[in-house]
Amino acid sequence: MSQQLSIDIITIPAKEGRSFTLQQDQYIKIIDIAGQQVSDFVAYNAHNHKERLDPTVTMDVLRSININLHDKIYSNLYTPMFTLIEDKVGKHDFLNSSCRPEMYAFLYQKPDHASCYHNLNNALSQHGISPPDQHHAFNIFMNTVVDEKGLIQVKAPLSKAGDYITLKAEMDVIVAISACPCEESDCNGYLCTPIQVEIH
Numbered sequence: 001m002s003q004q005l006s007i008d009i010i011t012i013p014a015k016e017g018r019s020f021t022l023q024q025d026q027y028i029k030i031i032d033i034a035g036q037q038v039s040d041f042v043a044y045n046a047h048n049h050k051e052r053l054d055p056t057v058t059m060d061v062l063r064s065i066n067i068n069l070h071d072k073i074y075s076n077l078y079t080p081m082f083t084l085i086e087d088k089v090g091k092h093d094f095l096n097s098s099c100r101p102e103m104y105a106f107l108y109q110k111p112d113h114a115s116c117y118h119n120l121n122n123a124l125s126q127h128g129i130s131p132p133d134q135h136h137a138f139n140i141f142m143n144t145v146v147d148e149k150g151l152i153q154v155k156a157p158l159s160k161a162g163d164y165i166t167l168k169a170e171m172d173v174i175v176a177i178s179a180c181p182c183e184e185s186d187c188n189g190y191l192c193t194p195i196q197v198e199i200h
């Protein structure tokens with residue numbers, strides 16, 4: 001392994017998914033190129049695919065549904081996987097599971113719709129990771145609002161064109177990201193656009 005300072009730049013086309021490997025202490029920057037585009041982000045321990053990013057464990061440790069600068073994102077085994085290093089938006093989501101064909105059938109009568117579930121599965125298959133029964137992602141830029149009565153609303157993301165977050169890997173990981181293909185709601189501002197990823 002060479003120790004070189006370089007940046008890999010990858011564009012995830014609208015409605016598609018990609019996967020990446022990160023070594024411990026590498027940085028991944030996720031950029032909302034056009035604004036208001038949710039990115040479903042999942043991760044697995046590169047050396048143990050039974051350990052994966054877990055939003056519910058993260059909310060348990062943080063005692064919050066929100067993540068702040070310098071907070072860590074945890075695995076199902078309560079081990080830090082990432083640290084939030086930069087955040088131009090300040091509003092993301094741990095509550096919602098990834099969109100899947102059954103959701104599009106249920107809400108929009110569109111069972112053949114593209115989905116984050118399949119985007120992530122396809123991207124992860126390159127690393128020998130078999131599809132889980134559902135993906136529970138860190139939904140970057142997703143603007144889920146919970147009011148005092150517990151009512152949940154998915155509003156348009158607060159991210160503007162060029163906004164980004166940066167995560168530092170706390171272990172060797174396999175990451176998959178889906179540029180969410182839902183254009184039927186405010187989730188992506190009714191328009192699906194690409195996401196850029198930089199790995200440092």
Ligand SMILES: [Zn+2]
Pocket residue numbers: 040098099115116117179180181182
């Ligand atoms: Zn989605």
